[in-house]
Amino acid sequence: MADHYExxxxxxxxxxxxxxxxxxxxxxxxxxxxxxxxxxxxxxxLVTHAYDVLSDPEQxxxxxxxxxxxxxxxxxxxxxxxxxxxxxFFGGGGSGGRAGRPRSRRERGQDALxxxxxxxxxxxxxxxxxxxxxxxxxxxxxxxxxCQPGTQPVTCDVCHGAGNVQRTVRxxxxxxxxxxxxxxxxxxxxxIPYPCTTCQGQGRVRARRTVSLDIPAGVETGxxxxxxxxxxxxxxxxxxxxxxxxxxxxTHDVFSREGDDLLATxxxxxxxxxxxxxxxxxxxxxxxxxxxxxxxxxxxVLTIKGRGITPLRGSTRGDLRVGVxxxxxxxxxxxxxxxxxxxxxRTKAPGPRLAEFHQGMFAKLxxxxxxx
Numbered sequence: 035m036a037d038h039y040e041x042x043x044x045x046x047x048x049x050x051x052x053x054x055x056x057x058x059x060x061x062x063x064x065x066x067x068x069x070x071x072x073x074x075x076x077x078x079x080l081v082t083h084a085y086d087v088l089s090d091p092e093q094x095x096x097x098x099x100x101x102x103x104x105x106x107x108x109x110x111x112x113x114x115x116x117x118x119x120x121x122x123f124f125g126g127g128g129s130g131g132r133a134g135r136p137r138s139r140r141e142r143g144q145d146a147l148x149x150x151x152x153x154x155x156x157x158x159x160x161x162x163x164x165x166x167x168x169x170x171x172x173x174x175x176x177x178x179x180x181c182q183p184g185t186q187p188v189t190c191d192v193c194h195g196a197g198n199v200q201r202t203v204r205x206x207x208x209x210x211x212x213x214x215x216x217x218x219x220x221x222x223x224x225x226i227p228y229p230c231t232t233c234q235g236q237g238r239v240r241a242r243r244t245v246s247l248d249i250p251a252g253v254e255t256g257x258x259x260x261x262x263x264x265x266x267x268x269x270x271x272x273x274x275x276x277x278x279x280x281x282x283x284x285t286h287d288v289f290s291r292e293g294d295d296l297l298a299t300x301x302x303x304x305x306x307x308x309x310x311x312x313x314x315x316x317x318x319x320x321x322x323x324x325x326x327x328x329x330x331x332x333x334x335v336l337t338i339k340g341r342g343i344t345p346l347r348g349s350t351r352g353d354l355r356v357g358v359x360x361x362x363x364x365x366x367x368x369x370x371x372x373x374x375x376x377x378x379x380r381t382k383a384p385g386p387r388l389a390e391f392h393q394g395m396f397a398k399l400x401x402x403x404x405x406x
Contacts, residue, residue: 038084038097046098050089057085136197136223137215139180139237143170143266143275150279152249154286155318158343158351160251167245167277170238170266176230178237178271187224192216197223237270245277252294252346253281289318294352295342299359302326307360317341317354324356332360 039046042056064078087093146169152161172178181187189195193216202209215221229235245264253259258278265275289296296318302311310328314321322338335357342352366374 038088041080041084042088053085053088057081057089061085136193136195136219137221139222139270140178140272141268141270142273143238143268145275145278146265147278147280148245149282150247150249151282151284152253153284154289154291156249157253157283157291158251158318160344161249163247163249165245165247165279166242168240168242171241171243172267172271173230173233173237173239175232176237178267180230180233180235180237180270181226182228182230185228187222187226190216190219190223190225192218193223195223197221237272238267247279249279249281250346251344252348253283254291255281255283257281257346291343294345296352296354298354298356300324300336300356301359301361302330303361304363307331307358315356322354326358330358330360332358334358 039048042048042053042060044052044056048056060081061078064075064081087097146167148165148167150163150165176183179186190197193199197216197219198213198221199216200211200213202211204210216223219225226235230237233239245261247261249259258280261277261279263274264277267274283291289298291297298315300313300315306326307330308328310330311326313324313326315324316322317338319341322341324336324338326336335355338354338356340351341354344351363370
């Protein structure tokens, strides 16, 4: 008798999963319905018998020890083989419904993804948008019935409304009754003799529709918002899928974002830095008065409470943090230069000297932003 491992084409230390996969592959090739002929039938019997022995731990152990391999189809191995044969060839129902039940033409629609680009100012308080979406909508002509007005589906003459047809297949276990989706009605149990000419019997058509969105404050690039039931309508008027909104926030010329805070840089002239000044800056939601103390230094950070971004989940706004950058004049006329030299003499300013190392102005500002 042929070696069972050679029949299945597996190694002697093959795992149960490897044995099962090998059996299914060979059984599909050699099954009498797929490959009629006496040679294929005999090979199918050998493959099935080899699998029955090797799939049962006790029988496989006896076989590996040189014992009797003629376990046949009795005991647990027999029932295991029947289950796998049935699952391999007759289980699952393909595209049809459960055995004895027709499929429903109504199915859930697909989800849709829309990308929307926002300005940073939209993120502060949230924004309302009307977005055009190219999607599937309910057919106005048939209202999802898939039929021409005044007509309706009729019971399939082949499966008589069951959606499945039965046939008898010979196997090693005798005659097995199988159930498969009806080829005429595709498992629906009904046919549509007069499909709707508008949607070609689909119950839905492609169209552009407007979706009104209230985008909350605090969103950021890459965030996806889910709108249940706003996606495509399903076939035959089935329930809508969901709509996902993917957000991209454009960069701003002045402000940048760090969490719920807004960051900006304020350029200050040397006299204002020395004497102090009061100025008004334009935030994303209106003007803000800002006071510079005398002697303000480059890298100092001024915090304006509550002028940042409203968080996505919360109500307390972040802050607006303004980093100071003192601008040193590069071109002086003779009078200005004389004034600066006089100032230097009066203040007895020390000359250049070594101090703590900083990685540039912007690195210093960034570190102070984070620590303020």
